[in-house]
Amino acid sequence: MGKRRYHHGDLRGALLDAAEELVRERGPAGWSLREASARVGVSPSAAYHHFSSRDALVRALSVRVLARLGERMAEAAAAPGRDDDARRSLVAACRAYVRWALDDPAVARLAFGAAARDPGTAVHPHPHDVIDAELDRLAEAGELSAAARPAAEFAVWAAVHGVATLLADGLMTLDPPQAADLQTERVVQAVLTGLTRETAPPGTWPAARSTHTERRAARARERGRGEA
Amino acid sequence: MGKRRYHHGDLRGALLDAAEELVRERGPAGWSLREASARVGVSPSAAYHHFSSRDALVRALSVRVLARLGERMAEAAAAPGRDDDARRSLVAACRAYVRWALDDPAVARLAFGAAARDPGTAVHPHPHDVIDAELDRLAEAGELSAAARPAAEFAVWAAVHGVATLLADGLMTLDPPQAADLQTERVVQAVLTGLTRETAPPGTWPAARSTHTERRAARARERGRGEA
């Protein structure tokens, strides 16, 4: 164990771990930078060599945690035996979204609350992108009309996100908790069949944009400029 | 103006006003009890005669603000010329929900975040109840099957809440902002048509419960016991 060294080794990661644990124990805001530092066995100001502020730590934690959500969703969607049914893959990804929020409501609340404040690091894979990709497969499979496809990811994302946040914020309760799967499935299925039966003319749907997509584009532009 | 009196008159209300203003200016957490007190022209400890803690102030603000949302929704749903079409009434209520979150994202975030922490005051009319009532009208009008009606309010609520929170948290951006109406309409319409075409057998949907409904029931029980 190299834990007792003066140089910690991975203080950044350790602080993120401690913060995540504290969020789980006392809620999204019921902890302090000093507590996290103390838990790692380090002075409060040591944290400032890895994060420019407490909020920066929160944002970094949000990024880490959202990426984990994206992974879970991708895994669920790619689970074997689903290749035949694109719709079930999407539903599985959405189930993972809600389960994640229900397993760790405090962490989820922190993550969603801080997500849009981070102009730096990219979340990969981003939950929004997983839904987007699954919808592409659905469209390829002919289960979603070309007219309904544009911006459909925002409709689905909103539906799942609504279930997840209502549960995480304690505004809605399910009895028993496993019922979350059913509730999620119902909402997502409803949105999907609703979208396929849409009667609106093409070009109707507004240009919705995910913040993380915008930032990714901005970073790419910046990179291009730098290399040019 | 009796404002300069030693006894303030309505310090409780004034503190709520100041807090709401501060939330708007600096975000859900970027202000202090002391600032709110100072803005009202009162010492910090004066607040403790009206709220047992800072969090209690936040919760009270959340209740006040959610009730306002409920009113806006009810008004939108009851707007003249809609009586013929129950579906349009519901959509109008949902539009009001999202507009409210978009007009005042910081206040909305605070309200949703604190909503479930308040065991005391009732929110009236509660957004959930407005959706519930509109769905009843929809079912009466025969536009929603009896099989799909149970727990449908949670599906609709989740969809709207998802749009509202994605926008308020800055995870999703709409361009131009007025497009929020379209996006909302699309999601809600999709859920509604999806629900009407549901093929699941009756009794499938889990018992979802809104936290405020539970509390209302608990208060009623308590009252009954007290009078007995």
Place this chain on the structure above:
DNA sequence: GGACCCATCTTAACAGTGTTCAGATGCGTG
């Protein structure tokens, strides 16, 4: 091997926070 460098961490201090408590103030009621 020794000398240096610099990221890493510590100690000390700052202003500002939520909260409590003993006491001052003045409105409404008898």
Place this chain on the structure above:
DNA sequence: CACGCATCTGAACACTGTTAAGATGGGTCC
């Protein structure tokens, strides 16, 4: 008019995020 009590003040507490100046020691170059 005097009393009682809700209302508000002032001072104090431990704790917070943040900064500055200095100690520490791992890695690199001669």
